[in-house]
Each structure stands twice: as C-alpha cells, then as structure tokens.
Amino acid sequence: MSSIKISIVKTPKDLMRFIKFQWKIYQDDPNWVPPLIMDRKKILSKEKNPFFKHSEAEYFLAERDGELVGRIAAIKNDLHNKYHNDKIGFFGFFECINDQEIANRLFDTAKDWLKGKGMDTMRGPVNPSTNDEVGMLLEGFDDPPRLLMTYNPKYYLSLCDNYGLVKTKDLYAYKLENHKVVGSDKIRRVAEIAQKRSGIKISQLNMKDFKNEVEKVKYVYNKAWAPNWGFVPMTDDELDAMAKDLKPLVEPSLVLFGEIDNKLVGFALVLPDYNYIFKQLNGNLFPFGIIKLFTQKKKIKWSRIITLGLISEYQKKGLDAVFYWEIVNRAHNIGIDLGEASWILEDNDMMNRGAHAMNGNLYKKYRIYDKKI
Numbered sequence: 552m553s554s555i556k557i558s559i560v561k562t563p564k565d566l567m568r569f570i571k572f573q574w575k576i577y578q579d580d581p582n583w584v585p586p587l588i589m590d591r592k593k594i595l596s597k598e599k600n601p602f603f604k605h606s607e608a609e610y611f612l613a614e615r616d617g618e619l620v621g622r623i624a625a626i627k628n629d630l631h632n633k634y635h636n637d638k639i640g641f642f643g644f645f646e647c648i649n650d651q652e653i654a655n656r657l658f659d660t661a662k663d664w665l666k667g668k669g670m671d672t673m674r675g676p677v678n679p680s681t682n683d684e685v686g687m688l689l690e691g692f693d694d695p696p697r698l699l700m701t702y703n704p705k706y707y708l709s710l711c712d713n714y715g716l717v718k719t720k721d722l723y724a725y726k727l728e729n730h731k732v733v734g735s736d737k738i739r740r741v742a743e744i745a746q747k748r749s750g751i752k753i754s755q756l757n758m759k760d761f762k763n764e765v766e767k768v769k770y771v772y773n774k775a776w777a778p779n780w781g782f783v784p785m786t787d788d789e790l791d792a793m794a795k796d797l798k799p800l801v802e803p804s805l806v807l808f809g810e811i812d813n814k815l816v817g818f819a820l821v822l823p824d825y826n827y828i829f830k831q832l833n834g835n836l837f838p839f840g841i842i843k844l845f846t847q848k849k850k851i852k853w854s855r856i857i858t859l860g861l862i863s864e865y866q867k868k869g870l871d872a873v874f875y876w877e878i879v880n881r882a883h884n885i886g887i888d889l890g891e892a893s894w895i896l897e898d899n900d901m902m903n904r905g906a907h908a909m910n911g912n913l914y915k916k917y918r919i920y921d922k923k924i
Contacts, residue, residue: 555653557660560610566595569610572622576646576704582695584826594683602679605630611660613653621647624659624677627668628832631783640665642675642692647710654710673922674719681781682789684918686722686894687711693827697855697891698748698824698856700724701917716920720780723903724893725911732879732909741908742876745869748812753877756806763796765807775860780896800825804881805854807874817861819874823887824853856883856892857884871905
C-alpha cells in the first residue's frame with residue numbers, strides 16, 4: 552500500500568513546487584488560465600504580502616511514492632476573527648488529484664493546524680482572504696474564468712462533499728451583454744430617474760492623480776461593503792498593494808466615482824478581462840508577455856465588474872443603475888460588449904435584482920464551505 556507524505560513548504564524551491572503543481576492538474580483543461588507565477592509568489596509571500604501583517608498561514612504539500620499529488624494552505628485571519636468576533640480558520644489554494652484519500656489528508660492537515668491555533672470552524676476556499684479569490688466553482692465549467700475568479704475541476708466538489716464540508720454560502724456570477732442591458736427599459740428608466748433626483752455626477756479615474764484617487768477608494772470601500780457577509784476590512788497597506796498591482800491593468804474610463812453635492816458616495820472597479828491574454832502566457836509575464844499585455848489589449852471582449860459599492864445612506868435609491876448604465880456604455884466605447892458581474896452573494900437581494908434588471912444571465916456559481924473542527 553502506498554503511503555501519503557505531508558510536508559510543510561519551507562524553502563523557495565518548495566514554494567515553487569506548490570505554485571507549479573497547478574500545471575499538473577490542469578494540463579489537459581482548455582478552460583484553465585495559468586496564474587502569473589510572479590503574482591502567486593507575491594500573494595503567498597509572508598514577507599511581501601501585507602495580509603500577513605495581521606494573519607498567518609502554513610502551506611502543505613502532499614506526496615505519494617515521491618510524486619506530488621496535492622497542496623493546501625491553512626490560514627488564520629486575525630482581522631476577520633476580530634471583526635466578526637468568531638474563531639473561523641480558512642483553507643485555500645487547494646489542488647488535488649482525483650483521490651479522496653489524499654484530499655482527506657490535506658483537509659485534515661489544514662483542520663488540525665487551525666484547531667491548534669484555537670479555531671472552531673474551517674472555511675474555504677479563500678486565497679487567502681475574502682478580499683482575494685474565493686469559492687469553489689460549482690456551475691459553469693464550460694467557460695474560462697474571468698479575471699481574478701477561481702476555476703477548478705468538477706471532481707473537487709465531490710472531494711469536498713465526501714470529506715464532510717458543507718455549504719455555507721454560494722456566490723453568483725452574471726453574464727451581461729451590451730445589447731440586452733441597453734435594451735432594458737427598466738434599467739434605463741431607473742437610471743434616468745435616480746440621476747435626476749440625486750444629481751449624482753459620475754467621473755472616471757484620474758491616472759495623473761493616482762495616489763489621491765486610491766485614497767477615495769479607501770474611503771468608500773470599507774464603508775460600502777461593511778454590512779456584507781464575510782466582509783473583512785482592508786488595511787491601508789493592503790489597499791495600497793492592491794492598487795499597485797492593478798494599476799498596469801486599469802482602464803481609467805471603467806473605474807468610476809460617484810459624487811452628490813461634492814460628496815463621494817460610490818465607487819465601481821471594472822477591469823478588462825486580461826485572462827484572455829494571461830491564458831497565452833503560461834504563467835510568465837517576462838520577457839515577451841509584457842508586450843502581449845499591451846499589443847493585444849484591444850482584442851479583449853470581456854470586462855469584469857469587480858466591485859460596485861455605495862455608502863449605506865445612498866443605497867436603495869437606484870444609484871447602482873446609474874453606475875451600471877455608465878459602465879455598459881463606456882465599455883462599449885472601447886469595444887467591450889460582454890461583462891461579468893461577480894461575485895455576488897446569493898442572498899444579496901439588491902445586487903441580484905440589479906443583475907436581473909439588466910437581463911443578466913446567472914451563468915456561474917461558486918461555493919464556500921464550512922466544517923466544524
């Protein structure tokens with residue numbers, strides 16, 4: 552009988568094995584988009600990722616007969632537990648061959664580490680927090696993931712279910728098509744009425760004043776998203792790091808601010824779906840990937856609405872419709888007529904109603920699991 556060995560990632564070589572294991576799992580999957588190796592190294596780095604100023608993690612590798620067969624991260628997010636007053640630990644970056652025994656060992660390893668840290672529940676996948684990539688793909692395996700969304704083999708769902716992980720929340724992704732949105736009388740009418748009543752002014756990101764624009768994002772982000780399930784406030788360092796990483800990908804006309812009476816009330820972050828380009832790079836931005844990043848940008852036909860938030864006192868006034876109307880028309884002006892609004896909590900009625908009003912198609916679902924430990 553073959554034996555399964557679990558080891559901790561300790562060296563840069565171990566970390567690279569951890570990262571590159573995905574290439575083994577997805578080598579025959581035409582829909583997988585390889586992550587940029589430099590980005591994976593950065594997000595997993597306990598020295599460079601500001602997430603680890605308030606949290607800790609351990610990365611594990613599973614081997615059988617000397618062959619790498621799985622990986623997982625166990626994550627203790629102190630900021631989450633302080634904010635929610637709970638003892639939830641997380642697992643993330645899970646990858647595994649189709650073998651329940653190996654999956655069980657990986658989940659057990661993460662569970663035991665979290666239990667040793669005083670946690671009473673294991674939740675995931677989150678990579679490494681709810682401000683990053685989250686969820687196990689549940690529906691929509693026939694299409695590549697959009698930018699910063701997860702993807703996994705369908706058999707992962709069985710590995711999770713058979714281990715005893717149970718659903719805690721599903722996340723939705725809607726496909727938006729320009730002609731269906733602009734053809735929606737409801738969304739046009741709501742946007743026009745909300746615009747007239749509120750006097751909201753929409754402006755786009757000023758790249759020449761990027762630092763101050765990021766400060767505006769900080770102001771809105773933690774105010775607008777605070778009531779959401781699973782929300783964890785981002786520190787200034789985390790928001791600065793995110794802004795730095797996303798700056799080369801930003802299309803200024805799709806990063807929007809809303810003001811009423813010169814007061815900032817909302818923010819939307821929409822990015823072209825660079826996964827179209829990343830899919831061709833096989834994880835390597837240099838030396839030639841950086842050229843493709845700029846020369847092929849005009850070929851991108853999808854965008855992803857990553858965040859759209861309004862400060863609480865300005866919610867439920869139709870202002871989200873104003874943002875959506877601006878986004879769809881501005882995207883069309885640069886040749887993008889397909890969009891994904893994601894991720895949206897299954898019970899976020901306001902956002903789900905908005906997606907339906909735009910004739911959005913609920914085309915992908917993701918699941919976050921819990922297990923008492």
